[in-house]
Amino acid sequence: MENIIQQHAILLKDKVRMEAYKKAIFSSVKEGDTVFDIGGGLGILSFLALKAGASHVHVVEVEPGTWTLLRLVAKHNGLAEKMTFHKGLSTKIRLKKRVDLIVSELFGNLCLNENLLPVLIDARKRLLKNGGSIIPSGMKVFFAPCENRDWEFTTTALHNLDGFDLLPDLPDIDVGTPSMIIKNADLLSEPRVFIDIDIIKARSETAANLVTFNVSRDGLLSGFASWFEARLTGKISFSTSPNDLTTHWKQGFLPLRTPQKVKAGQKIIFELEFSPDPSGLNSIMGYHFEVK
Template sequence: MDTYFTEYENLEVHELMLKDRPRQEAYCNAILKNKDLFKDKVVLDVGAGTGILSAFCAKAGARLVYAVEASNLATKVALDLFDENNLTGIVKVIHSKIEEFALPANAEKVDIIVSEWMGFYLLHEGMLDSVLFARDHFLKPDGLIFPSECTIYVAPCSVPALFDYWQNIDGVSMERFASKLRLQKSTRPEITYLKPADLLHEGIVFHWMSLLDVDAKELDEISFKEVVSTQVAGKHQGFCIWFDVRFPCEEEPVTLSTSPLAPKTHWKQCVVVLPKENCEVLEENSPVAFQILMKRSASGARKYNLEVELLDPNVEEHPVPCSCHMTKCILTKAHLISMDTS
């Protein structure tokens, strides 16, 4: 079996996810506070894992839940969970990859798909492909997907844990060690927690998609180019990437956020660290021009390569209006304000 699935047989991986309160509360609230959406419906749980999302759906009133799980958790853990909670009459465990799953003969397509498929910076692990496969093959035309929308954000940031921390270790400078450490880490993005104060901007939308209509081919490569103005002064040492997902709730909107401004989750944040020679101390309203590319790796569909290129803000086109301190943007903004007040 694919090592991706066998790695998920480690119960400590699921312990980490189940103890992630923002994750748990988002799914629990989105499902159990919207029982009208689930009552008497047929649900497909893609990558059911321990089965807790399937249990939520059953408790919300679903008539039937297909809990599809490719790893051995399907038989070793999920079956026990449904038996322990008296849900075996509602939830059917299928030990299978979703791509090899088939609905029973003459069965209607499902009303709702639920899945917790998100990886670091949203797309790592490539599980969204499986959700979209399930959508295309098993979901009714007017069906729902939980979550239904997702947004990736990016912001220039400081990374004090890789830079400032090493300036003074109990009276000893270790900046050369820090330089070697950053070089060692430069082959992959840093997955870490940033503090709100580490952000130089609140974040701009890098990519948005609706799971109801996005095509899997669109996930192969995502690029974005922008000029943002810093909202606070600080050391520009990298770019922070995080994501939000939103659920199709009728009453209160439910959003699960992995932002540094939100409660901590096990996804943390993804940081692309700049070489020291590209780091600058920036004033408030300084323009940062960059291009970012998220491309599926040739070595494996579940991995992505992240590339960030710093651009010249004097050459790149700025958004209108732009809050940076460059003269042309100050004049443009003043002109727009005068037009609004005239």
């Protein structure tokens, strides 16, 4: 339980995240509404919905330990009788009646890398009333090529630790997409919008695009920085941009295995796709880039 609490404490202490979601829920919930909370965690979004006037909340959580703790926390706060607890993936849940509001916080540090898009589209199609609302209602994802001295230092250290190479260059090793602080000074071009999604209108569960970056200065291309703007409602949003207050997401970083020197005036062609993962937990991500 201790690790679960520590993990969720990081999310709950994120003031940017929490204040935006609280405002969005209180501006969206009407007295007597029913709500579906996807990825309930310790229940805070469900509890806020009930406090805002919802009559009942269906909450789904896939992680067994978190699901158990969620029920205990709800009972401790006297709210369990107004909640139905579902264990597993939201895509497997069936409800007798559709709900007025769907609320979820499934953002990864690249926004879409935790299967957010297919999960919300599925819930909208099957579980939301006509005219119902979804939080978040949309998102805009940005990418930019960048230098990252912290990452370069980390990988250099792993390549030679007491004479051992702990980071072999094998194509099937996934180094992940770490969350790191990226500064504007690290960027090698102006950022570009990768995709802008309206959840109510979205049809495709795959997000893909090709963008071209114009390199603005000489530098070492370490990878691609990413951040997003989350539109929770029409008027309430937050951003993980380097220009805004730091969140627990920081900025996402898509590292290259081998950093590459680039010069001002060159172009970087960047192609990226997020597609649904059959396991339902994370998106399948593939990307390609070319420097010209």
